[in-house]
Amino acid sequence: MNMKRTSQITAVTAVLLVLAIGLHFAGVTGMKQWTLIAATVIAGTPIAWKAIQALRMKAFSIELLVTIAVIGALVIGEYVESAAVTFLFLFGAYLEIRTLEKTRSSLHSLIDMAPLEATVRRNGETLTVPVDEVMKGDRVIIRSGEKVATDGIILTGNATVNDAAITGESLPASKTINDRVFSGTIVDNGFIEVIADRVGDDTTFARIIELVEEAQETKSKTQKFLDRFASIYTPAIVILSILVYIFTRNIEMTLTFLVVACPGALVISAPVSIVAGIGNGARNGVLVKGGEIMESLSKIDTVVFDKTGTLTRGRPEVMNIHVISGNERELLRLAAEAEMISEHHLGQTVVKEAQRRGIPLLNKPEEVEIIEGNGIRVKVEGRVLTVGNRKLMATKGIVIEKLAEAYAVQREEVGNTAIFVAIDGIVQGIISIADQIRPEAKRAIRELRENGVKQVIMLTGDNRHTANLVGQQLGLDQIHAELLPEEKVAWIKKLKDAGHIVAMAGDGINDAPAIATADIGLAMGEGGTDISMETADVVLMADRLDQFSHAHALAKATIRNMKQNTYFAVATVFLLLAGVLFGKVFLASGMLIHELSVLIVILNAVRLMRYTKKKGKTQDTNALLQPE
Known part of the structure; x- marks a missing residue:
């Protein structure tokens, strides 16, 4: 049942209960009884329907226990109890839906960030089109204050872009020509024109939403165990209730036992914590x-x-090019042309250095052999280029002269990575690359x-x-x-x-x-x-x-929160059952305490949405119901 429908039925039931109270004080007993029965039927119908649906799936649900208890209360004439139980259960369900929505708020906020329209330039015309109609290769224009509608590379312009939707970083980043931008991010200030290379469901933003949705539906080991436990627990409670009646002959105690034994808080204890934890992570990138x-x-x-x-950082720079034989510019050109097909950081650094120096890279490498972790071997302009580390040189039988080796070691000792460049089996130079620690x-x-x-x-x-x-x-x-x-x-x-x-x-x-x-x-x-x-x-x-x-601290906090919820739920059920058997807990009060326990579990989990780290220290807010 959706939240709107639940809220409407709960409101009608509440009005009928208030009316019944008024009739009680007015002394109109007959009308009071019929009003309570009407409230029970209105609130109890959706509960009973869910119980029937579960039975069709061969599952014993919490709703089944409540339905049995309510029917029993009606049979013995306990109309106040039946009306109160159905109202409290429905009102609890309404509050559960509302508070569970909070745990998914990060996903909703992500979806709200999704762009709806895009300004594209096609055939000399500037058009505003729905984001679903943006095509790969379109030139997309984004101005100050607008959302980026596609993943792509900046063709012209520069801007400061808020990447919070993708990275969780609140500070805007400067973007200029050849930088990548992502759908869902916002141009704070500036003007850019982007070539779309990922559109629709292929954008990073769309895939993040998909991943978060899937993750929030994926069950933990604890949750799977609790689901199996609940499927055994519910029929066991029905049998125990029958035993309670056989030994006590007290139908009201038996019905109360049924109600308070509902494992609502226990079943929800794990998923609500996991959903909240995953939501917190998504909001923080x-x-x-x-x-x-x-x-x-x-x-x-x-x-x-x-x-x-x-x-x-993964943004290494060429610090030095040591030429053993030949020309530095020519050596860099050949090395860059060889590395053009490489995906490795270091290979792309060589390419970028050649581009920075304005060296045209015109030749496509042939007979490509990529040796993962070591380097690359290709043919360029009829010459065999071997570009990589010592292991690659040794594997290919290329001798590194003593002076070249001494130079490479010297560069490495100051934190550089030495890239050997061999042409036709002879080392012609060493490119020194350095990267900064994050x-x-x-x-x-x-x-x-x-x-x-x-x-x-x-x-x-x-x-x-x-x-x-x-x-x-x-x-x-x-x-x-x-x-x-x-x-x-x-x-x-x-x-x-x-x-x-x-x-x-x-x-x-x-x-x-x-x-x-x-x-x-x-x-x-x-x-x-x-x-x-x-x-x-x-x-x-x-x-x-x-x-x-x-992420690590959040994971520990999430599992700690889940355990707190589970222990609290189990303890509440045991205390309620003990209260029933000792005659201290009754049908309506038992249901009230049960629903309160469910809400406490959810509210405890919702606190994970605010879990954060401050001043380099992990802030642990996970003592059960510890004040914020």
Whole structure:
């Protein structure tokens, strides 16, 4: 039943109950009885209908217990009790729907951010079209204050763009020509023209909404257990109620036993916490793909990081080009043309450096051989180019002269990555590339440790000198360098075999196998690349490691909140049952306490929506009903 229909029936029932109270004080007993019966029938009909629907599905629902109790109350003439029970149950259901809507507020706010129209330039005309009619390749115009309607690359103009819908970052980012923008973000100030490359359901924004919807529907292990428990518990309560009547011959006590034993708060205790936790993550730029993943994330004791693009910014720069033989510009041109087809950060850095210097890249590489984790081998202008690390040179039988090796080591010791460029089997130069450690990395690692992570490890394909330098600055427990993707996978398996619960954070491209192997795979979102969205269990949309520490702390808070709700629900049921058997709890009061327990569970979970970290410390607001 939807909220509008529930609210209408609840309101009519409330009016009838007030009328019955008035008739009672007026001494009109007959009319009072019929008014109470009418209230019972009106409120009880939707409850009974849900019970019948559940029975058709061979399920014993909470509504079935209430229906049996209400029919019994009518039979024995307890009209006040029957009317009160149905009203309280329906009113409780209405309040549940309203408060549950709050836990999904992050998803609703995301949907509200979705653009409806776009201004496109087609055949020399400027048109305003519905966002669903934007086509790949359209030139989309976005002005100050407007929402970006598509994913794409800026063709002309510059602007400050609020990326909060995608990344959770509230501060606007400056965007200019060749920068990428995403659907759902807002141009705060400026004017840009974008070439659409992802439209409709393919946009990052649409896929985020889809992922959050799926995640909020995915059940945790605890929730699955509670569902199985409820399916056994409900018929067991019916049998116990019959036993209560056999031993006591007290029909009112039996009916009360039925009502207060309803496991409403217990059934809802897990899903409401999971939904609220996932919603909080989505609002803060963290996509957690379901309740089971939230539970696993809360239990991790080992975190493994890739280096480039994860612990470092992923925006490396060419620091120096050392030419052994030939011309620097020519060496860079050939290396860039070889790397044009590479997806690796370092390869793209070489390409960008050539473009920055205005070097035309006209030749398409041929006979391409990509050696993951090591480099690339191609043919350009009839010459064989081998561009990569020492391992690649050794694999291809290319000798590195002593002076070149000494220079490379010198660059690596100051934190650079040395890229060897060999032409026709002879090393002709070394390109030194440096990347900066993410400013939030040290704090994020400290927060992970504070929240129970026992060891932090780096697995990287980069050279050992640079890896050690980064690892020492961040205080990592173990550093393993010069690894191939399959060697990273082997390390993850080794850690898991040793009994550790492992999270692996990488850039979602070269690290996809290791991310998939870990108990929890985290991808630096890169604005939502396909592979990071699909492979990882958790996606950090803003590429910030403090989002990781927030996700971990949030997972622990969510599971703690879920346990609080479960314990509270179980304790309430036991206390109510004890109260019934000792004659202290009656039908209407029992239902009132039952509904209050459901609301307390939901309100406790809703607090997760405000869960945050302040001043680098995780703020724990998860003591049950602790004042905010």
